[in-house]
Amino acid sequence: MSSLHKFERLAHGLPEALGPLVVAGVQQVISDFSEPGNSALTRRLKGNKGPLKDTGELRASIAYTTRNDSLLVGTNKAHAPLLNNGGVIKPKTAKMLTIPATRQVKLQTNIRGVRGFLSSLESRGWSIVWRGGSVLGTPPVGQKGIGLKLPAKLDKNGKKQRPAYLLFYRKKQVVVPARRFMRLTKAQKLELRQFVKSYMSGVTK
Numbered sequence: 001m002s003s004l005h006k007f008e009r010l011a012h013g014l015p016e017a018l019g020p021l022v023v024a025g026v027q028q029v030i031s032d033f034s035e036p037g038n039s040a041l042t043r044r045l046k047g048n049k050g051p052l053k054d055t056g057e058l059r060a061s062i063a064y065t066t067r068n069d070s071l072l073v074g075t076n077k078a079h080a081p082l083l084n085n086g087g088v089i090k091p092k093t094a095k096m097l098t099i100p101a102t103r104q105v106k107l108q109t110n111i112r113g114v115r116g117f118l119s120s121l122e123s124r125g126w127s128i129v130w131r132g133g134s135v136l137g138t139p140p141v142g143q144k145g146i147g148l149k150l151p152a153k154l155d156k157n158g159k160k161q162r163p164a165y166l167l168f169y170r171k172k173q174v175v176v177p178a179r180r181f182m183r184l185t186k187a188q189k190l191e192l193r194q195f196v197k198s199y200m201s202g203v204t205k
Contacts, residue, residue, distance in 0.1 A: 015070060021192060022184065025185070025188040029185065030058065030062075038051055044103065047103065057077065058083070063076075074182065080182075083181070084180055084182050086179070089174045089175075095172075099170070100168055101167055102147055105146060105147050108120075126140065132170065134167075135166075136166060147167040148166040148167075150166055
């Protein structure tokens with residue numbers, strides 16, 4: 001009976017003991033994730049950071065809780081299901097999505113929003129043009145550009161016009177591929193089994 005009670009106590013504490021290990025395993029999956037890779041635009045916006053890596057918030061948000069002798073591992077990030085399962089992003093109110101063309105534009109948009117950012121450019125003398133698939137901006141003479149610089153075009157007289165900059169892409173939807181990070185590798189599962197055997201071995205002897 002004494003051994004049975006010890007076994008029961010250890011079994012009851014097993015989810016709590018496994019929690020940090022499973023969290024660390026999922027975080028390692030995120031750190032090692034490579035396929036499918038990022039699109040060219042995403043690489044431009046994130047730099048050399050690989051899939052599922054940008055600010056580090058997703059990895060840091062992985063946590064666990066125990067409930068009714070069960071272990072639950074996940075994240076509270078609202079975009080996590082989309083990243084894990086894949087899906088389609090569509091505009092909620094606007095007709096089209098407005099996607100920053102460069103990381104610099106993205107940072108400014110995060111601070112001011114799309115309209116606020118464009119308004120700030122116009123207040124500095126920029127000419128903004130909305131097209132079907134893009135938003136372009138031309139800075140005044142002597143002002144440094146922002147965004148993706150486009151090749152200069154020639155006017156009617158054969159002179160080069162002021163260079164325009166691609167600020168945003170406009171799309172009706174964006175397809176996000178599934179990147180299943182909420183999982184454990186075979187090696188990690190084997191390590192967990194070995195841990196459970198070791199954890200419970202003190203009772204079964």
